[in-house]
Amino acid sequence: MAELALRDYEASAREQLSGPVWDFLEGGSGTESMLTAGRDALDRLRLRPRCLVDVSACEPATTLLGARLAAPLGIAPVAYHQLAHPEGEVATARAAGAVGALFTVSMFASRTIEDIAAAATGPLWLQLYWLKRRESMIGLIRRAEDAGYRALVLTVDAPLVAHRPRDARNGFAVPAGIRAVNVDSSVMSASYEAEAGESAIARHSKEQFDPSITWADLEWLRERTSLPLVLKGVLSGEDAGRAVECGIEGLVVSNHGGRQLDFALPAVDALQEIAEAAGGRCQIVLDGAVRHGADIAKGLCLGADAVLVGRPALWGLAHSGSDGVESVLRTLLGEFSEVMALMGAPRVSDFHRSGIVRS
Ligand SMILES: Cc1cc2nc3c(=O)[nH]c(=O)nc-3n(C[C@H](O)[C@H](O)[C@H](O)COP(=O)(O)O)c2cc1C
Ligand SMILES: O=C(O)C(=O)c1ccccc1
Numbered sequence: 001m002a003e004l005a006l007r008d009y010e011a012s013a014r015e016q017l018s019g020p021v022w023d024f025l026e027g028g029s030g031t032e033s034m035l036t037a038g039r040d041a042l043d044r045l046r047l048r049p050r051c052l053v054d055v056s057a058c059e060p061a062t063t064l065l066g067a068r069l070a071a072p073l074g075i076a077p078v079a080y081h082q083l084a085h086p087e088g089e090v091a092t093a094r095a096a097g098a099v100g101a102l103f104t105v106s107m108f109a110s111r112t113i114e115d116i117a118a119a120a121t122g123p124l125w126l127q128l129y130w131l132k133r134r135e136s137m138i139g140l141i142r143r144a145e146d147a148g149y150r151a152l153v154l155t156v157d158a159p160l161v162a163h164r165p166r167d168a169r170n171g172f173a174v175p176a177g178i179r180a181v182n183v184d185s186s187v188m189s190a191s192y193e194a195e196a197g198e199s200a201i202a203r204h205s206k207e208q209f210d211p212s213i214t215w216a217d218l219e220w221l222r223e224r225t226s227l228p229l230v231l232k233g234v235l236s237g238e239d240a241g242r243a244v245e246c247g248i249e250g251l252v253v254s255n256h257g258g259r260q261l262d263f264a265l266p267a268v269d270a271l272q273e274i275a276e277a278a279g280g281r282c283q284i285v286l287d288g289a290v291r292h293g294a295d296i297a298k299g300l301c302l303g304a305d306a307v308l309v310g311r312p313a314l315w316g317l318a319h320s321g322s323d324g325v326e327s328v329l330r331t332l333l334g335e336f337s338e339v340m341a342l343m344g345a346p347r348v349s350d351f352h353r354s355g356i357v358r359s
Contacts, residue, residue, distance in 0.1 A: 004319075006291050006312050009328055013084065013318035020170040021083050024201075025314055029162035030262025034255060038289030041266035045298045046357045053344035060337055061100075062348040064306050065151050065228050065250060065283055067123035070100025071333045072296060072306035072348055075313045075325075076257075076287050077127035077153065077232070079108035079201075082178045084317040087111075090119045092313060095325035097121030099333060104153055104308065107140065108180040117147040127153040127232065130217070132210045136184050141225050143182075152225060153252065154218075157233025157260045159211035160202075164259065167199035174200070218246050232287070233260070235270045237277035244281045251278065254287035257310050268302065272353070275303020293335025297343060300351035 014022055028035045060071040075096055082088035089111040096103035097120050104125040105116055117124060126144040131137050141152065166172075179185070222229065230250035231243050240251055253271050255264040267288040275284050286299035287308040299307040309332065316324035345351050 009315035013315040016318045023166035027166035028258035034258030038266045050344035055341040058340040058346045074102030076308035076310035077104040077106035079106045082110035084314045091322035093120040099329040125151040151228040153230040161205040171196035237273040240274040240277040250283040252285045271302040301356035
């Protein structure tokens with residue numbers, strides 16, 4: 001396949017997908033102020049290279065929660081991959097495994113977590129929203145443990161799914177035939193009931209998500225699994241410190257790709273404070289607006305151990321299934337390898353705060 005840039009996959013996905021599916025994938029909450037803000041924040045950061053370092057053998061490989069990755073790169077949890085390709089998450093898992101990237105499977109995946117695990121050759125994490133029906137979460141956690149998932153990612157920036165004007169306008173519902181197959185059909189039957197002027201996903205999540213959970217409830221989760229716990233959606237140093245005190249093993253610094261709190265700060269702008277608060281006591285992952293290998297380097301300089309991409313994986317999937325996802329990941333990996341050489345940073349551990357300047 002000819003080498004394509006990420007924006008080519010984006011353009012192709014836009015042509016492939018129906019208007020409402022494209023809007024669901026690409027859209028944000030509220031005024032959509034954050035769809036450009038995340039990118040702007042990364043673009044304002046400039047890299048400061050070191051010279052005369054031996055970069056004849058750069059090594060992008062790293063480990064995250066004990067799992068080896070070919071690069072500090074993974075796929076963020078995105079619901080319903082079958083919206084982009086009939087093979088859905090199974091194709092994504094195959095691609096992530098081929099490249100050696102992490103794949104975080106959404107609680108609202110459209111393929112079973114067992115089928116996804118069977119196709120995977122790399123590490124998998126499972127993302128959870130906290131449901132009012134806790135027994136549904138527990139069943140899923142048991143299955144994830146049995147299928148070999150390596151961590152649970154609790155998304156904490158979504159006590160409810162925010163108002164997303166495009167989805168409301170489109171009366172968005174997941175098309176018939178695509179379902180969140182890993183949860184009871186009563187939990188997310190967004191596919192069945194569409195109404196103009198309202199997003200079925202926003203409505204169902206308001207019924208099903210438990211908005212009352214607090215730090216005290218994490219203990220309940222901890223007692224029910226031996227898997228490492230990761231919190232996704234942390235944007236303050238205070239919360240990072242609190243998470244570490246609770247024994248959380250990882251944090252995903254994220255504003256949910258601009259889909260939750262409108263005008264939330266870009267994740268990359270919260271990264272340094274969070275990494276400092278965590279002080280090496282848990283793993284730090286940057287999520288949101290990562291579109292280039294240089295963005296991986298920027299994340300590492302500010303204290304991240306790895307970065308995630310969300311929408312770009314779905315662009316690749318829409319373009320050409322597993323091959324498309326693999327190409328998207330390989331593009332990022334190739335760019336990152338070049339940045340390592342040009343930065344004079346032959347190992348992942350060679351990226352430091354001094355390697356970045358805010359302009
Ligand atoms: C279509 C779509 C569905 C998503 N579904 C989930 C989800 O089920 N769980 C979750 O924690 N985050 C979900 N997210 C947020 C992503 O995990 C991630 O935070 C965001 O997409 C990162 O930004 P990026 O798309 O700019 O890379 C979703 C994002 C998109 C675009
Ligand atoms: O998390 C999201 O951004 C999202 O779109 C979603 C999808 C399905 C269920 C809940 C939220």
